[in-house]
Amino acid sequence: MKLPVKLFSAGFLSLLVLSYSNYLWAGKTDEIRLHVSRRSKKKSYVKIATIGAGSLSVNSNTAPQKVVEKMIAHWRNRFAQVLPDRPDLIVVPEACDRPSGFSLEKRLEYYKVRKNQIRDFFAKVAKENNCYxxxxxxxxxxxxxxxxxSVMLDRKGKVAGIYNKNHLVIEETTKAGxxxxxxxxxxxxxxxxVAFAICFDLNFDELRLKYKKAGPDLIxxxxxxxxxxxxAYWAYSCRCHFVGAIAGRATRSQIINPLGQVVASNTNYFDFVVTNVNLDCALAHLDYxxxxxxxxxxxxxxxxxxxxxxxxxxxxxxxEDEKISVEEMAKEFEIELLDDYMTRALAHRHKPGNME
Structure with missing residues (x-):
């Protein structure tokens, strides 16, 4: 349900209540291909699915190729939860195909056999379901x-780009190489x-400030x-939407708007959530x-x-207009956007005679 936004004559803006939606689906998981028939929609909207699946537990004595097969089956089931909603984008947690409980030696043995098998499975799902x-x-x-x-696979199953985690936990290098x-x-x-961050990255301004300057639509x-x-800080600082996929449903996987508000979240019962996000948006200060x-x-x-x-x-x-962008709306009414206002305020501070 959506509540209308009203501007009261006294000048107060009412809080827009954003709808939350969880999508529940149960059924066969041996075939995950869906026949996609997309409705025409405004390009600025994107339907995002985030899956906060926990690491798959596998007996460490299992043969590496069997582990690969179990991992593919695991993700086949996870994808089956969100594909009926026909998302444009599916996001999964860090180290999504790393089995829990493996020693480093066993993990490397598994990775050598895994190679690109699981990535190729993800690519196949992307192509068959016309999604990223x-x-x-x-x-x-x-x-x-x-x-x-983090490898972005496009709607054709091709690699659209790769982000390598900038800020590793020290042991990722010293122990895992x-x-x-x-x-x-x-x-x-x-x-x-789209921009990316992985786990420990979120603690470092060096990466955040690069994205603040680049101005992505989504992190x-x-x-x-x-x-x-x-x-929420990254979303507000970078003036963009933010989607997190965190391993384990006990920790929330959420979608956040540029105000830092959670607009969708998984729950303690379901490790996934799907929602529509309007990327045609901009922040403005109330002043002036x-x-x-x-x-x-x-x-x-x-x-x-x-x-x-x-x-x-x-x-x-x-x-929400099919033809007119938020940028055009702001220009039409000479609405000063947030970053422009902050820049003007800083320039005022540094103007000769304005500082003690």
Whole structure:
């Protein structure tokens, strides 16, 4: 259910109540291909599925190829939970195909047999269901060295881009031989520009500030830990949506808007959630914009949403119009966006005569 946003004559913006939705599905899991017949929709919308599946427990004496087969069956079942909703993007946790309880020696033995088998299975699912899938796992480079990577697979099952975890926990290198990633790529998808972070990355401003400058539409966070307030901080700081896939349903896998608000979450009963996200949005401060926002709402009515979280002083403007973007709406009413306002305020501070 969606509640309409109203701008009251006194100038107060009401809080937009965002709908939460869990998708429950049960059925056969031996065949996960669905015949996709997509409705036409505004390009700015993307349907995101996040799966917070825990690590698969496998007897360490199991033959490596059998472990691969068990892992594929595990993810076949997990994907079967979300595919009926026909998502555009599926996100999974860090080290999604690493069995629990294996020694490092056993794990490496398994990885040598696994090679790209599980990634190729993910790619097959992506192609058959016309969606993007993030495959987050340990990956061996051509020179034999290792990375902790998130691989974006496109709707054709092809590799659209790879992010290598920049900030490793120290033991990932000293014990597991994994090297830190160097780059922070922005991957272009048909629904928007995407950035990545993996687990420990969330603690470091160096990576966050790169993304703040790059301005992605979405940050994808595959992880073993939640990160607490850092998820909302990254979303607000980078002015973009944020989707987390955290291993184990006891820890929430959530989708967060640029205000830092949780708009969808898995539960203690189900390790997945699917929701629609409107990426055609922008943050604006209330200062100088009260009357402009009233006029914007008066003209566009239900074709624009203005979300006020309270206390922050900033609101999220989202275009629901099929043709007019939020950028065009802001320009039409000369609404000063949040970053522009902050830049102007900083310039004022540094203007000669304005500082003690």
């Amino acid at each position: 899938i993030v495959y987050s796992a340990a990956r061996q480079a051509k020179d034999g060295s290792w990375r902790n990577s 994994i090297l830190c990633g160097r780059d922070a790529p922005i991957i272009k998808c048909d629904f928007g520009r 994808i966070f595959s992880s073993m830990y939640h990160g607490g307030l850092m998820q 914009n009260w009357e402009r926002l009233r006029k914007l709402k008066a003209k566009y009515g239900p074709k624009v949403k203005i979300t006020d979280p309270g206390c922050l002083g900033a609101v999220l403007i989202s275009s």
